[in-house]
Structures are given as structure tokens and as C-alpha cells.
Amino acid sequence: MLDLIELAGLTSKKAKEELSLLNDQTGLDAFYAKYLSKKGEIRMLLSHMKEVVAEKKKEAGEAVNKAMGEVSAAYEQKRAKLETEKLAKRLEEEKIDITLPGRKLTTGRINPYYQIIDEVTDIFLEMGYEVVEGRDVETDHFNFELLNVPKDHPSRDMQDTFYISDELLLRTQTSAAQAHTMCERSANPRPIRMICPGKAYRRDDDDMTHSHQFAQIEGLVVDKNISIANLKATLELFVKKMFGEKREIRLRSSYFPFTEPSVEVDVSCFKCGGKGCATCKDTGWIEILGAGMVNPKVLQSCGYDPKQWSGFAFGVGVERVAMLRYGVDDIRRFYTNDTRFLKDYSGK
Amino acid sequence: MKVSYSWLSKLVDLSSTTPEQLADKFTFAGAEVEGISFLASGTNLTIGHILSCDAHPDSDHLHILQVDEGQYGVHQIVCGAPNARKGLKVIVAREGAKLPGGEIKPATIRGVASDGMCCSLLELGVDPKSLSDYQKSGIEELPVDAPIGTDDVLGYLGLNDAIIDLDLLPNRPDLYAINNVAREAACLLDKKVNIASPKDLPHVKEEFVVGSKTSKCPLFSARVYRNVKNGPSPKWLKDILLAEGLRSIDKIVDIGNYVMLLTGQPLNMYDLDKLEKKELIVRDDLQGEFLAMDGNSYNLVPGDLVVTSNGKVACLAGIMTADGAKIDENTRNIVVEAAYFDYASIRHTSNRIGLSSDSSSRFCKGINPHQSEYVQEVVAELLGSLCEVKESSATYAYDTLDHSPKLIKTSLRYLNGRLGTSFSEEEILSVLARDNMKLLEDENGNYTFQIPSFRIDMDGEADLSEEVIRILGYSNVVSKLPYSELALTGLTESQQKERDIKKFLLSSGISEVLTYTLVSKKDDEEFKILNKDEPYALLNPMSEDREVVRTNLMHSLLESLSYNVNHQNADVLFFESSDIDSPSYKGRHLAVALTGLVKEQGRLSAHAADFYDVKGLLEGIMDILGLGYNRIQVVPWSLGGEELHPGRSAEIVMGKKLLGYLGELHPLALKKYGLNNAAVMELDLSALLAMKVSPVKASIPAKFPYVTRDLAFLVNKEVTFEAIAKELKKADKLITSVEVFDIYTGKGIVPGKKSMAIKLTLLDETKTLTDAETEAAMKKAILTLATKFGAEIRG
Known part of the structure; x- marks a missing residue:
């Protein structure tokens, strides 16, 4: 008669040997069915219990349980090992070339011209200004007459103009929009804080530094008791925000028909910090803005009584700022749109 | 205006300043100095007397000179000037002399030692325009009484003058007179001007x-x-x-x-x-x-x-x-x-x-x-x-002129108020006195000034405020931000929406560009689709290329594409928005033009830009504008022409109004612009921005589950998806959405037909759908497809 105890030990040994040879899930499933399932060999050993003598029954039962425990543990171990191997294999198989380009819609790039316009606009929006763009085609009246540049005024030499008819022209400055705004509000005058970003045109031959088309951003503040001190503080704030906290400004006397007094505004060089470099032509200063107190004649002709109202105005050339800041060598690049020139210009 | 420093110094005491310092003062006071130049320059110069002049043994044009330089002794100089000769008095640049062309060092010229150089005025930097041909051809010949050995050659020649070049602005024509430049200098330096009264003849x-x-x-x-x-x-x-x-x-x-x-x-x-x-x-x-x-x-x-x-x-x-x-x-x-x-x-x-x-x-x-x-x-x-x-x-x-002096009234309060300063009465009156503004009356800080006759630019008290501050200096102004009442400002709704559209296009990979407003008359005829107005023509154009104000944007954008394609930039995705002005049209257009590949993962996943790229952009723009296809229709191209591909283009309309177009370029247009493929769109942005949008309402998610069913069928190639979707939604109110997920023509499909697969979503807002209800709706859908479109259901 077979010794059940011995048999249990042999079965366990045989099962573990078989298990050690397995290396896939199918084999493992078959192994489970063969040894560990309800009808598996180990459980089937229990069917021989009735043949075991009474005093050996306990020992035999323990032997079968021990075999069951050993084989189960080995099976679990093997199963876990196979699973780990399978996962590792899958991961290995799924490996990709991480150096290939990413999948995305590349962000469109912009002309630095728009970067400057947006930045300047945002600064003045934060200061509570409104934005009025005006139109490219203007009347002589709004472009010149209202801004204290009557016909045959010597300063018309300064801005040779593209005329469409005696009355119509391409605006030579965006201040024309300021005249429109003042006139529109003159029936019920109230304070104005506005900027006019936009295109302007002059009869210049296109070369590295001149363009018949260019952009300006002109600002206007009209209120009671506005002074040069207000203008200076506003421009300081703008310049620090635009070109950096450490920038300073200095004002030089100048002339524009629509302002009196008029100033040129120099900014301490944002490339060298004022020590002198190629950008500032070794002067430490860069001419950036034209500005001044609105000429009383302009207020008067636009319907704001200069006895009650005063104001300041300023203007900045968009391409000039972009050229200085980004080191653009030729103004025509802004209009050529070579894709190699366009990029994200938002960094300072 | 060129100002001779030496002439100026006769009219005003310049002993306490230099040309550079004076130039700075002029510049800050409003007469910008473009530069300071010197009539001539050179160090270590003296005057010499040629004692002997012998031919160089090893040259057919060089001379060997012995030159008596007085206190500096006699030196041997090799000279190539044709007019060098014994007895001549000449300018000598001694060893170490710095001339505009460089420094003079002792040298050996063809074996002969030479110590110094005899100079022409050209070599001292004198403007050739003021020299005769003879002077330019050789060394300068000095008068017989020229002082040998002098250290002040430039002074002797009258060439030691500095020229201050004033770049004058239109408000100061008075400074085209040296008298007035002297007055200005005197004012800025706080000196007296010395302009003598002329002695008339009998x-x-x-x-x-x-x-x-x-x-x-x-x-x-x-x-x-x-x-x-x-x-x-x-x-x-x-x-x-x-x-x-x-x-x-x-x-x-x-x-x-x-x-x-x-x-x-x-x-x-x-x-x-x-x-x-x-x-x-x-x-x-x-x-x-x-x-x-x-x-x-x-x-x-x-x-x-x-x-x-x-x-x-x-x-x-x-x-x-x-x-x-x-x-x-x-x-x-x-x-x-x-x-x-x-x-x-x-x-x-x-x-x-x-x-x-x-x-x-x-x-x-x-x-x-x-x-x-x-x-x-x-x-x-x-x-x-x-x-x-x-x-x-x-x-x-x-x-017939009125020569009575011009008077301007002002006050201390006005001047300080306009400047934002707190100058004392004494400071202001003294600076205006220096500036030749004559105080006629002073009543408790209310002044009347008589303006000097040469200041034809002065005509109001604002001008006086400028005089005060330009002379005292803007550094005296203490910054102070303006005080203002709060007001609602910021971008208008249209400005904000346009910004949002630009951001959307940028984040969709389209670059923003800038092109010229002025174009040639011929070019303005291209893509004259949205605005058919005659362009504004310039009276005084600078060239034929820039003679009219463009009436549309597309041509400019396509030219930018061409430029790039011709410069090895093949894949170009551009947009621009710009004002458009013509005699009966004031608007703003937005144009998009794409050529080459639209890359999603470099070239690994890329496709040639086509109609659906621009249509996708249009849909994004309409979302931003809050407009749906119920307001705006995209209808097949009916406008003909050789600019857009008739089968791959569409008009964007509202009723009969054309708001834009999109599509692929006509093969003939592609050829014209030198492009292989291009998909474009131009919108009347101002019209779109002006459209009223109904208030936004929340969409509440349905409480009950929806059911989806797929249908595949054969249908004539010309049948549009939009027509099918529209009819299916009418077929049964349970059908709430129709999406297409496959279109196939080619192998296995009868020519002239296409296979289309769609997904229908069925939903009842009031209860869970039963199978019977779903099947009934699907039957209606199939019937509609068969009867309205002759579709053969495949599954």
C-alpha cells in the first residue's frame, strides 16, 4: 500500500520540478489545473485518506497540506516572476525614440513689430488709457490743420506727405486720431487718456533706416492742471516698465507743432546701462520718444478751452524701439516677413 | 546752420567754455548740435623752409629735401609733391604728428631716411571743396614771410576754428543768423552779447x-x-x-x-x-x-x-x-x-x-x-x-508791416503750473531777461513781456513757459504722476475680440505678419473679392509699386508667401489683420494664407495645407465671435474667376452679404505666385465684429443617457455631408447629433459614388430611450437616406 505521506512529498517535489521548467502563462495555467485546482493531483491525494490507518491519518493530512502549501507558494512566486518578466518585455517593446519631434501645433510666430505694439499698449491699458486706432486715410484738416500745422507752415517740410486729393492724405502721424477724439468729445469735454497705435506714412525712400510706412504709438492726456511734471512721471513709469526698472530718462528741448513746450526724451541705454556701447553710440542715452505739453492752439481748435484744460502728448516709433531692442539691422525686415526673422519676441 | 566758433567768440565771451560744452548747452536748449568739426587738424606741425631739393636716386618723382624748421633744426624729408622746390615755405608735420590720415614716424623711403612730412591742406583734413585743383595736387605753398618754426600753424593759416553744426527745427529760424546764435549762447552761458551798432555812411x-x-x-x-x-x-x-x-x-x-x-x-x-x-x-x-x-x-x-x-x-x-x-x-x-x-x-x-x-x-x-x-x-x-x-x-x-513789438501776458502761477515747477519769481524773471524778453509790467506776479523782434516763433504764454524751462533745464522738473478721476477704460469689446482671434491664430501655428498698405494699381486688381471699390490713388506716388491704397489683403499675403518659398522657406502659415480704406469702404480685413506643409509632428505627421485647415481656423474664429452656422453660412464657391479653386473654395455669407471667402488657390493662381499649394481665407473682420451676438446661456447636461448608432451607406459623390446631417435631424426629433467618421471612394466603390459612415446620437431629454424607440428612429433615418439621397445602406 502506498504511503500517502511519501506520496505527498514526491508529488510536491515533482510539481516544483515541473514548475521550475515553466516560462509562460499557458504552462502556468496547465500547471495550476494539474496540481492546484479542485481536481488537481494534490487535492486528489486526500481521496486516499480513507485507506490510511487511523493513527497515521493526522500525519498524512499534514503531509498533504504541507505539499499544498509548498506548491502554492512556488506557483505564486513563479506567477509573479512571469508577470514581472512580461511587463518588462512589454515595456521594452514599447520603447520609442524620444528624440523625434513632439506632436503639437507649433505656436505661430510674430513680427517683433506687433510685440512692441502689444507691450506698449498693455502698459498704458494698465495705467487706465483707452486705445483709439484711427484710420490710415485722413483729411488734411485732422492730420495737419487741427494739430497746428496750417498749409504752408514750414514744418510741413519735415513730413512730406502722400496726398490722395487736396483734402485726403495718408496720415503722417497717428495724432490725427487724438484730434478726432477731442473733437468728438468737445460738446461735453471730459478728461482723456488715450493711446493711438497704428500705421503712418511719409514720402521717404526705403532704405535700412527709413520706410515710407512705419508705426507709431502716440499718447494723449487731457485734464485740468496737467503739467510737464506729470508728463515726466508718466514717461518714467512707461520707460521702466518697458525697458527695465533701472532705466532713467532725460528731456531735451525740441519742437513739434502740436506741443509747446516740446521735448525729446532720451532713455538711459538698455543695452549697456549707460556706460556707452554701439547701440547708444557711446553716449549712454538713446532717443526714444518725442513729447510735450499740448499746444493751447490744438486744444482750442479741437474744442477744449485751453484756459480750463491742459494736456500732454507723446509719441514713440515702433520699428525704432524694435530695432534697438532686438538688434534688427534693417527696417525693411519688418515688412518682408521672412519666416526665419519671425519668432517669439516676448523675452526682453 | 554752421557756426564758426571763432566768429561767435567775437560776439560773445566764450572764454569760460569749450565748443563741446557749448554744443551740449545748445542741444539741451532745443538747437540740436549734429556735430562739431574742425576746419583742419594736426599736432606737431610747424613751418619749414626748403633749403635744398634733390632728386631721389631711386625714384622718378621723389625729392630729397633739407628743411629748416627753425627751433626744431634742419631735417631731411623725402617728398613726392611735384611742386616741392628750393626756397619754398611749407607746412611740416614733425615726428609724432597726428594727422587725420595717421601718425608721422621717421621712415626710410627707398633707402633714404625721411624725418617728417611736407603737407598739403588736404592732409590736414581741409574740405576739398574749398581748395583749388593746384592746392589739391601738391603741398601747400606758404607766403615768403611765413614764420619758420612756429607752433601755431593752424592759427597762422586761419584753420584753427571749430564749426558747430546746428540742426535747427522749424521754430527757431532766427538761429540762421550768427547775431542770434550769439544771443542764444550769451543767454545759455549767462554772458553779455557784444553786437555793435553799425556805423552808417552819410x-x-x-x-x-x-x-x-x-x-x-x-x-x-x-x-x-x-x-x-x-x-x-x-x-x-x-x-x-x-x-x-x-x-x-x-x-x-x-x-x-x-x-x-x-x-x-x-x-x-x-x-x-x-x-x-x-x-x-x-x-x-x-x-x-x-x-x-x-x-x-x-x-x-x-x-x-x-x-x-x-x-x-x-x-x-x-x-x-x-x-x-x-x-x-x-x-x-x-x-x-x-x-x-x-x-x-x-x-x-x-x-x-x-x-x-x-x-x-x-x-x-x-x-x-x-x-x-x-x-x-x-x-x-x-x-x-x-x-x-x-x-x-x-x-x-x-x-506795410506793423512793426510794433509783440507783447505776451503771463503770470508766475501759469508758468509754474504748466511746468509743474516751483521756481521763484526772481529765477523766472532773471532767466527771461537773459533771453531778451523785456518785462514791461509786473502786477503781483502778472507780467507783460515785450518779445524781441527776431523771435518770430513766439506767440503765446505757452511759448514763455518753454523759454523758462529750456534755459533752466528739464532736470529741474520733479516728476509727479497726474491725478485723475477713475474712469472705465480698457479695450473695447471689438478690440478684445480681435486680440483673442489673433491669439487663437497664433496658438494654431499661424504667424502674424506685416505688409505694406501701398501697392501697385495692377496688384490691387488681384483677389478683389470682398471690396470691389476703386482704390485711393496717390497724387504723388514715389514709384509704380506703391501708387494706390490697397483694397484687399490677400495679394500682399500671397506675395509674402512667394518671397519665403523663393528663399527656401517652404512651409509658411501667415495671417495679417489690417485696416482697409477706399472711397466708399472703411473696414478691417483679416487674411490667412498657408502654403507647404502643416506639420503636427515635424514631417512625421504633416499634410499639405488644404481647405479644411482654413475652415478649421474659421470655425475657431466663429467660436470666439460667438457666431454659429445658424448666423453665417459657408456655401460653395459661385464667384468664378481664376483666383480660387472652384471645387475647393467657399463663400462665407450672411443672407446675401459676402463676409469672406476661404479655399484653395486656383492652379493658375498657384502658378502666378510660384506656389505648389495654398489655402487661404479673407474675412471682412469689421463686419463680423459688428454682428450682434445673443447673450450666452449655460448648456445643461441631459439627465438621461443617450444612445449612439452607426450607419454606413453608399451615396452619390456630390451629396454633401451637411445636407445629410440636416435631413437626418429633421427625420426624427430624437436624432440630436450626426457626425461623419469615414468617407471612402476608390477600390470596391462604384465610380461616382462614395461610401460614408456616420454616427448618430439619439437622446430624449425627458426619459431613458427604449430599444423600440431607438429602432423606430433609426428606421426613419434609413428611410430618409434612401428617399432623399438614394443611399444604399451597407450596414
């Missing part, structure tokens, strides 16, 4: 008549001088003219130029004996040929100001004397004119005939009309001292 009786028959000449003055001895000018006068960049001609002409430079008043000189009659009358009603003293003929038209004598033109007023009335070497008796002509008239004539002169440019900029008698006296004094003239006629003058 007057003698003459018969002469002046007059004006036009309001464009309100002032005309003339004097007659007899027995004027002409000849070369003295050195001091030549030096001043040289420094100012003018050539010396003869005494009479030089006096005219000198007085113009000094006073800013252009003068005209006539040969009295060449005048038809003893009269000068200004008229503007003549026409015909005019022979000017430059030898050229000009055609005059009515309106041109002329000075006539007995009806014959003696001078084109303010511009140039007639050939028949000019001063020449035989001139003995002269007439000197100082007049005031309307600057606009001078400018028109000067521009029309293309002739300008120092005189006309001064008239165009504006001159002081209140100093003609002073100017006449200065001329008289100079003619007396230089040309042996003993007497002058009285001044004959036609004068």
Missing part, C-alpha cells in the same frame, strides 16, 4: 523808387551806392566764409553773404546801371522766360514773385538775380535790396522750377521782418570800410 540824395504790387511782398527796402570798388575780399572775410562753407567771390558778393549769415536777412545786389529804370517794383503777374545769373532759363507763371524794373524782371524774388542785372567785374554802382517775401510763395516757385539758394531757403524757413534798416546800415558800413564807398542813399522802402 546819406546823399538819389532818385530811386521802390514798390510792391502784391500783398506777398509787404516790405521792400533798397539803397543805392555809387563808386563801389570791387576786388578780392580781405583774409578775415575769406576765413569767415570758408568756415561757414561758402566760397569767397569778390567784395560785393562776399559782403552780401556775410551780412546774410550775420543777420539772417537775405540780400540781393543789383548793378544799378543795368536796371531799365531807377526803380524796383515787386509784382506777381508776369509770365515767360527768365534768364537767371546761373545761366539757366526758367519759365515763370503768374503767381511767381518777381522784382521788376520798368516791367523787366531783374530778380526772381528771394531766389536768384536776373543775368541781366547781376554784379560783375565792371560794376561800379549798386542797389542793395532787403525785403520780406511771403515764404509760401517763395517755396512754391522754388519747388516748381527746382531752383533754390541760400537766400530762398532762409525765406522759406522764415526771417525777421523787423530789421531791414539795421541790415542796410550793416551793409553800408562794410561797403564803406571795404569798398571805399563814401556815401549811401537814404533807404527807399515800401513797408
Whole structure:
């Protein structure tokens, strides 16, 4: 008669040997069915219990349980090992070339011209200004007459103009929009804080530094008791925000028909910090803005009584700022749109 | 305006300053200095005497000179100038001399030692325009009495002057006169100006008549001088003219130029004996040929100001004397004119005939009309001292001008208020006094100032505020932000939406570009789809390429694409928004143009830009605008032409109004622009932005589950998805959404047909759908497909 105890030990040994040879899930499933399932060999050993003598029954039962425990543990171990191997294999198989380009819609790039316009606009929006763009085609009246540049005024030499008819022209400055705004509000005058970003045109031959088309951003503040001190503080704030906290400004006397007094505004060089470099032509200063107190004649002709109202105005050339800041060598690049020139210009 | 520092120093004490410091002061006070130049420069210069001149043994043009340099001894110099010869006095640049061209070092030239260099004036940096050909061809020949061994060669030559070049703005034409530059310098330096009163000649009786028959000449003055001895000018006068960049001609002409430079008043000189009659009358009603003293003929038209004598033109007023009335070497008796002509008239004539002169440019900029008698006296004094003239006629003058001084009232409060400063009364009054503003009245800080006659730019108290601060300096202004009431500002809704659209396009990979507004008339005919207006044409274009204001954007954008494709940039995705102005159209367009590949993962996942790329952009833009296909329709292209592909383009319409178009370029247009593929869109952005949008309502998610069913069928190729979706939604109210997920033509499909697979979503907002309800709805859908579109259901 077979010794059940011995048999249990042999079965366990045989099962573990078989298990050690397995290396896939199918084999493992078959192994489970063969040894560990309800009808598996180990459980089937229990069917021989009735043949075991009474005093050996306990020992035999323990032997079968021990075999069951050993084989189960080995099976679990093997199963876990196979699973780990399978996962590792899958991961290995799924490996990709991480150096290939990413999948995305590349962000469109912009002309630095728009970067400057947006930045300047945002600064003045934060200061509570409104934005009025005006139109490219203007009347002589709004472009010149209202801004204290009557016909045959010597300063018309300064801005040779593209005329469409005696009355119509391409605006030579965006201040024309300021005249429109003042006139529109003159029936019920109230304070104005506005900027006019936009295109302007002059009869210049296109070369590295001149363009018949260019952009300006002109600002206007009209209120009671506005002074040069207000203008200076506003421009300081703008310049620090635009070109950096450490920038300073200095004002030089100048002339524009629509302002009196008029100033040129120099900014301490944002490339060298004022020590002198190629950008500032070794002067430490860069001419950036034209500005001044609105000429009383302009207020008067636009319907704001200069006895009650005063104001300041300023203007900045968009391409000039972009050229200085980004080191653009030729103004025509802004209009050529070579894709190699366009990029994200938002960094300072 | 060129200002001779040495001339200026005779009119104002410059001992406490330098040209550079003075230039800075001018610049900050509003007369920008473009640069300071020196007539000549050079260190370690002296004057030498050539003791001997021998031919170089090893050269056919070099000389070996022994040069006596006085205190510096005798030196051997090898010299190549053809005019080097024994006995000549020459300029010597000694060892270590720094010249504009470099430093002089001892050298051995073809085996012969040379210690120094004999110089031409060119080598000292003198403007070649002021030198004769002979001077330019060799070394400078100095007078026999030139001081050997001197250290001040430039001083001896009258070339030690600094020239300050003022870039004057239109408000300061007064600074075209040295007198006034001296006044300005005196004011800025707080010195006294030293402008002497002229010593007039005794007057003698003459018969002469002046007059004006036009309001464009309100002032005309003339004097007659007899027995004027002409000849070369003295050195001091030549030096001043040289420094100012003018050539010396003869005494009479030089006096005219000198007085113009000094006073800013252009003068005209006539040969009295060449005048038809003893009269000068200004008229503007003549026409015909005019022979000017430059030898050229000009055609005059009515309106041109002329000075006539007995009806014959003696001078084109303010511009140039007639050939028949000019001063020449035989001139003995002269007439000197100082007049005031309307600057606009001078400018028109000067521009029309293309002739300008120092005189006309001064008239165009504006001159002081209140100093003609002073100017006449200065001329008289100079003619007396230089040309042996003993007497002058009285001044004959036609004068309708009001010469009463200009008065401006202001107050301490106004000046400080406008400047934002707190200057004391003393500071302000003293600075305005320095500036020649004469205080006439002072009533408790309310002032009346008399403005000096030369300041023709001053006409209000704002000008006085500028005078105060430009002289005291803007560094005295303490910054103070404006105080203002709060107001609602920021971008308007349209401006914000346009910004959002631009951001959307940028984040969709489209780059924002900038193109010129002006285009050629021919180019403006391209893509004239949205705005069919005639363009605004310039009266004075600079070239045919830029002669009209564009009426649409697409052509400019396609040109940018072409440019890039021609410069090896094949994949270009561009947009631009810009104002469009034409006689009956004021709008704003947005245009998109794509060529080459749209890359999603580099070239690994890329497709040629096509219709659906721009349509996707349109859909994004419509979302931002809050517009749906119920407001705007995209309908097949019906406009013909050779610009857009008829089968791959669409119009964007609202009712009958065309709001835009999108599509792929017509093969002929592709060829024209040199592109392989292009998908484009142009929108009337202003019209889209102006459309009213209904208030946004929340969409509440349905409470009950939806059911989806797929259908595949064959249908004629021409049947559009949109038509199918529309009919299916009408077929049963449970069908809430129709999506297409496959379109197939080709192998296995009958030609002329396409296989389409769609996904239907069925939903009842009020309850969970039963299978029976779903099946009933699907049956209706299938029936609709079969009856309306002849579809063959495949599954």
C-alpha cells in the first residue's frame, strides 16, 4: 500500500520540478489545473485518506497540506516572476525614440513689430488709457490743420506727405486720431487718456533706416492742471516698465507743432546701462520718444478751452524701439516677413 | 546752420567754455548740435623752409629735401609733391604728428631716411571743396614771410576754428543768423552779447523808387551806392566764409553773404546801371522766360514773385538775380535790396522750377521782418570800410508791416503750473531777461513781456513757459504722476475680440505678419473679392509699386508667401489683420494664407495645407465671435474667376452679404505666385465684429443617457455631408447629433459614388430611450437616406 505521506512529498517535489521548467502563462495555467485546482493531483491525494490507518491519518493530512502549501507558494512566486518578466518585455517593446519631434501645433510666430505694439499698449491699458486706432486715410484738416500745422507752415517740410486729393492724405502721424477724439468729445469735454497705435506714412525712400510706412504709438492726456511734471512721471513709469526698472530718462528741448513746450526724451541705454556701447553710440542715452505739453492752439481748435484744460502728448516709433531692442539691422525686415526673422519676441 | 566758433567768440565771451560744452548747452536748449568739426587738424606741425631739393636716386618723382624748421633744426624729408622746390615755405608735420590720415614716424623711403612730412591742406583734413585743383595736387605753398618754426600753424593759416553744426527745427529760424546764435549762447552761458551798432555812411540824395504790387511782398527796402570798388575780399572775410562753407567771390558778393549769415536777412545786389529804370517794383503777374545769373532759363507763371524794373524782371524774388542785372567785374554802382517775401510763395516757385539758394531757403524757413534798416546800415558800413564807398542813399522802402513789438501776458502761477515747477519769481524773471524778453509790467506776479523782434516763433504764454524751462533745464522738473478721476477704460469689446482671434491664430501655428498698405494699381486688381471699390490713388506716388491704397489683403499675403518659398522657406502659415480704406469702404480685413506643409509632428505627421485647415481656423474664429452656422453660412464657391479653386473654395455669407471667402488657390493662381499649394481665407473682420451676438446661456447636461448608432451607406459623390446631417435631424426629433467618421471612394466603390459612415446620437431629454424607440428612429433615418439621397445602406 502506498504511503500517502511519501506520496505527498514526491508529488510536491515533482510539481516544483515541473514548475521550475515553466516560462509562460499557458504552462502556468496547465500547471495550476494539474496540481492546484479542485481536481488537481494534490487535492486528489486526500481521496486516499480513507485507506490510511487511523493513527497515521493526522500525519498524512499534514503531509498533504504541507505539499499544498509548498506548491502554492512556488506557483505564486513563479506567477509573479512571469508577470514581472512580461511587463518588462512589454515595456521594452514599447520603447520609442524620444528624440523625434513632439506632436503639437507649433505656436505661430510674430513680427517683433506687433510685440512692441502689444507691450506698449498693455502698459498704458494698465495705467487706465483707452486705445483709439484711427484710420490710415485722413483729411488734411485732422492730420495737419487741427494739430497746428496750417498749409504752408514750414514744418510741413519735415513730413512730406502722400496726398490722395487736396483734402485726403495718408496720415503722417497717428495724432490725427487724438484730434478726432477731442473733437468728438468737445460738446461735453471730459478728461482723456488715450493711446493711438497704428500705421503712418511719409514720402521717404526705403532704405535700412527709413520706410515710407512705419508705426507709431502716440499718447494723449487731457485734464485740468496737467503739467510737464506729470508728463515726466508718466514717461518714467512707461520707460521702466518697458525697458527695465533701472532705466532713467532725460528731456531735451525740441519742437513739434502740436506741443509747446516740446521735448525729446532720451532713455538711459538698455543695452549697456549707460556706460556707452554701439547701440547708444557711446553716449549712454538713446532717443526714444518725442513729447510735450499740448499746444493751447490744438486744444482750442479741437474744442477744449485751453484756459480750463491742459494736456500732454507723446509719441514713440515702433520699428525704432524694435530695432534697438532686438538688434534688427534693417527696417525693411519688418515688412518682408521672412519666416526665419519671425519668432517669439516676448523675452526682453 | 554752421557756426564758426571763432566768429561767435567775437560776439560773445566764450572764454569760460569749450565748443563741446557749448554744443551740449545748445542741444539741451532745443538747437540740436549734429556735430562739431574742425576746419583742419594736426599736432606737431610747424613751418619749414626748403633749403635744398634733390632728386631721389631711386625714384622718378621723389625729392630729397633739407628743411629748416627753425627751433626744431634742419631735417631731411623725402617728398613726392611735384611742386616741392628750393626756397619754398611749407607746412611740416614733425615726428609724432597726428594727422587725420595717421601718425608721422621717421621712415626710410627707398633707402633714404625721411624725418617728417611736407603737407598739403588736404592732409590736414581741409574740405576739398574749398581748395583749388593746384592746392589739391601738391603741398601747400606758404607766403615768403611765413614764420619758420612756429607752433601755431593752424592759427597762422586761419584753420584753427571749430564749426558747430546746428540742426535747427522749424521754430527757431532766427538761429540762421550768427547775431542770434550769439544771443542764444550769451543767454545759455549767462554772458553779455557784444553786437555793435553799425556805423552808417552819410546819406546823399538819389532818385530811386521802390514798390510792391502784391500783398506777398509787404516790405521792400533798397539803397543805392555809387563808386563801389570791387576786388578780392580781405583774409578775415575769406576765413569767415570758408568756415561757414561758402566760397569767397569778390567784395560785393562776399559782403552780401556775410551780412546774410550775420543777420539772417537775405540780400540781393543789383548793378544799378543795368536796371531799365531807377526803380524796383515787386509784382506777381508776369509770365515767360527768365534768364537767371546761373545761366539757366526758367519759365515763370503768374503767381511767381518777381522784382521788376520798368516791367523787366531783374530778380526772381528771394531766389536768384536776373543775368541781366547781376554784379560783375565792371560794376561800379549798386542797389542793395532787403525785403520780406511771403515764404509760401517763395517755396512754391522754388519747388516748381527746382531752383533754390541760400537766400530762398532762409525765406522759406522764415526771417525777421523787423530789421531791414539795421541790415542796410550793416551793409553800408562794410561797403564803406571795404569798398571805399563814401556815401549811401537814404533807404527807399515800401513797408506795410506793423512793426510794433509783440507783447505776451503771463503770470508766475501759469508758468509754474504748466511746468509743474516751483521756481521763484526772481529765477523766472532773471532767466527771461537773459533771453531778451523785456518785462514791461509786473502786477503781483502778472507780467507783460515785450518779445524781441527776431523771435518770430513766439506767440503765446505757452511759448514763455518753454523759454523758462529750456534755459533752466528739464532736470529741474520733479516728476509727479497726474491725478485723475477713475474712469472705465480698457479695450473695447471689438478690440478684445480681435486680440483673442489673433491669439487663437497664433496658438494654431499661424504667424502674424506685416505688409505694406501701398501697392501697385495692377496688384490691387488681384483677389478683389470682398471690396470691389476703386482704390485711393496717390497724387504723388514715389514709384509704380506703391501708387494706390490697397483694397484687399490677400495679394500682399500671397506675395509674402512667394518671397519665403523663393528663399527656401517652404512651409509658411501667415495671417495679417489690417485696416482697409477706399472711397466708399472703411473696414478691417483679416487674411490667412498657408502654403507647404502643416506639420503636427515635424514631417512625421504633416499634410499639405488644404481647405479644411482654413475652415478649421474659421470655425475657431466663429467660436470666439460667438457666431454659429445658424448666423453665417459657408456655401460653395459661385464667384468664378481664376483666383480660387472652384471645387475647393467657399463663400462665407450672411443672407446675401459676402463676409469672406476661404479655399484653395486656383492652379493658375498657384502658378502666378510660384506656389505648389495654398489655402487661404479673407474675412471682412469689421463686419463680423459688428454682428450682434445673443447673450450666452449655460448648456445643461441631459439627465438621461443617450444612445449612439452607426450607419454606413453608399451615396452619390456630390451629396454633401451637411445636407445629410440636416435631413437626418429633421427625420426624427430624437436624432440630436450626426457626425461623419469615414468617407471612402476608390477600390470596391462604384465610380461616382462614395461610401460614408456616420454616427448618430439619439437622446430624449425627458426619459431613458427604449430599444423600440431607438429602432423606430433609426428606421426613419434609413428611410430618409434612401428617399432623399438614394443611399444604399451597407450596414
